[in-house]
Structures are given as C-alpha cells and as structure tokens.
Amino acid sequence: MTRHPTPPGRRNNESxxxxxxxxxPAAIEATALEKDYGDAPALHPLTLRIEHGQxxxxxxxxxxxxxxxxxxxxxxxxxxxxxVTIDGHAPSxxxxxxxxxxxxxxxVFYDDL
Numbered sequence: 001m002t003r004h005p006t007p008p009g010r011r012n013n014e015s016x017x018x019x020x021x022x023x024x025p026a027a028i029e030a031t032a033l034e035k036d037y038g039d040a041p042a043l044h045p046l047t048l049r050i051e052h053g054q055x056x057x058x059x060x061x062x063x064x065x066x067x068x069x070x071x072x073x074x075x076x077x078x079x080x081x082x083x084v085t086i087d088g089h090a091p092s093x094x095x096x097x098x099x100x101x102x103x104x105x106x107x108v109f110y111d112d113l
Contacts, residue, residue: 025088027052028073033082035068042068045082074102 028050035043043065050056058066071077073084075091086096 024052025085026050027054028084028086029088030069030073030084031082033069033072033079033084035065035072035077036080043072043079047082070102074100076102 026049028048030046030048033043033046034041042063046065046069058069060066068077072079073086073091075093075096084091087099089096089099091097091100
C-alpha cells in the first residue's frame with residue numbers, strides 16, 4: 001500500500017485529531033537563554049524567535065546583554081542555561097556556521113601582522 005502525505009488541515013492520526021502543523025526552523029531562536037559570569041548576570045533569561053527575512057534591532061543600555069546574546073548566537077560563548085539555534089542548528093555546528101558570519105567591533109588581529 002502506498003502512503004501519501006496528509007494535506008494541510010486534514011486529520012492524519014487514529015484519534016481523528018487535526019494534524020499539528022510543524023513550524024519551519026526560525027533563523028534565530030533562543031529559549032530561556034542566560035549567561036552569568038560568576039555571581040554577575042550578563043543576560044537574564046531571554047526567549048525570542050527571529051524569522052527568516054525579519055529585521056531586528058537589539059536595543060539596551062551598556063551591559064544589558066546585547067553583545068553577550070550575539071556572541072552566544074555566533075557560537076563564540078556558551079550559555080549558562082537555555083539554548084539558542086540558528087536555522088534549527090546549534091551555533092557551533094558546521095551547518096550553522098555556513099549560514100552566519102560575525103564582525104567584531106574591535107580588531108582581533110595582531111598589530112604586527
């Protein structure tokens with residue numbers, strides 16, 4: 001017997017309940033993401049979903065966690081708790097690294113190179 005995918009909005013299980021739609025992975029998704037440096041919190045729990053094509057601005061006072069969030073999203077810093085994904089992949093994965101780039105606000109090269 002050949003099995004065909006269930007069209008959207010149709011029922012596809014034994015109970016007759018409507019099929020649960022699966023959202024595509026977000027461009028960036030953070031779930032209860034937080035970072036502490038010892039006793040000093042750098043980022044309080046942050047949950048957000050940024051869709052592909054969406055434009056977002058990170059605003060906040062100095063020390064509010066903007067750069068910390070960017071560094072965790074780029075895979076340069078591990079969170080204390082929570083998670084962040086890039087198109088459904090861990091930021092440190094090869095799949096995520098092929099989709100992202102990071103330009104630091106200060107030079108990272110040695111002066112004598």
